[in-house]
């Protein structure tokens with residue numbers, strides 16, 4: 185399986201990225217579901233992100249095809265911590281083991297290239313696929329913020345916090 189992460193350095197937005205962000209199934213577990221996305225809104229977002237020193241965006245490339253985005257954010261060089269947020273926008277690539285491999289690659293970058301010592305991820309409590317790929321990479325469930333996200337008029341779900349420290353990550 186040829187999976188690569190390519191740093192986004194230029195403010196170029198693909199139509200695919202907009203399509204992923206406007207796909208309610210893809211953004212079901214993200215606050216991106218609350219907005220309508222266009223090239224111009226995304227250009228503003230990316231312009232801001234590219235100026236931030238504490239964040240790096242990567243294209244997820246599977247067998248030469250861009251299939252999603254992963255962000256390493258909140259990079260703190262004192263505490264040596266960061267966070268991941270990710271989406272595989274091309275849904276036909278779900279449930280093939282790519283997400284698991286994606287997290288392994290991102291952990292290698294965080295620990296080996298960025299010299300981080302702890303990685304944190306917060307997810308919607310009902311995002312079972314995401315929970316699975318974190319657990320399979322050695323993340324531990326570290327906490328829960330009760331009823332954090334509103335998912336419908338009458339339903340809320342928890343925010344689950346996962347974390348992994350470098351010494352627990354097997355390269």
Ligand SMILES: CC(C)(COP(=O)(O)OP(=O)(O)OC[C@H]1O[C@@H](n2cnc3c(N)ncnc32)[C@H](O)[C@@H]1OP(=O)(O)O)[C@@H](O)C(=O)NCCC(=O)NCCS
Pocket residue numbers: 209210211213214269270271272273277278279280281282283284285306307308311312313314316317
């Ligand atoms: C979450 C995501 C990255 C997972 O990627 P993926 O390539 O499908 O992940 P994998 O195939 O490596 O593993 C998914 C696992 O979760 C399981 N799974 C998926 N949906 C599930 C569900 N509703 N209930 C239980 N298990 C589920 C799969 O069966 C698979 O388990 P297995 O490894 O035992 O077969 C991908 O679905 C995605 O990008 N979704 C949209 C955005 C998103 O949710 N991002 C995360 C925000 S924190």
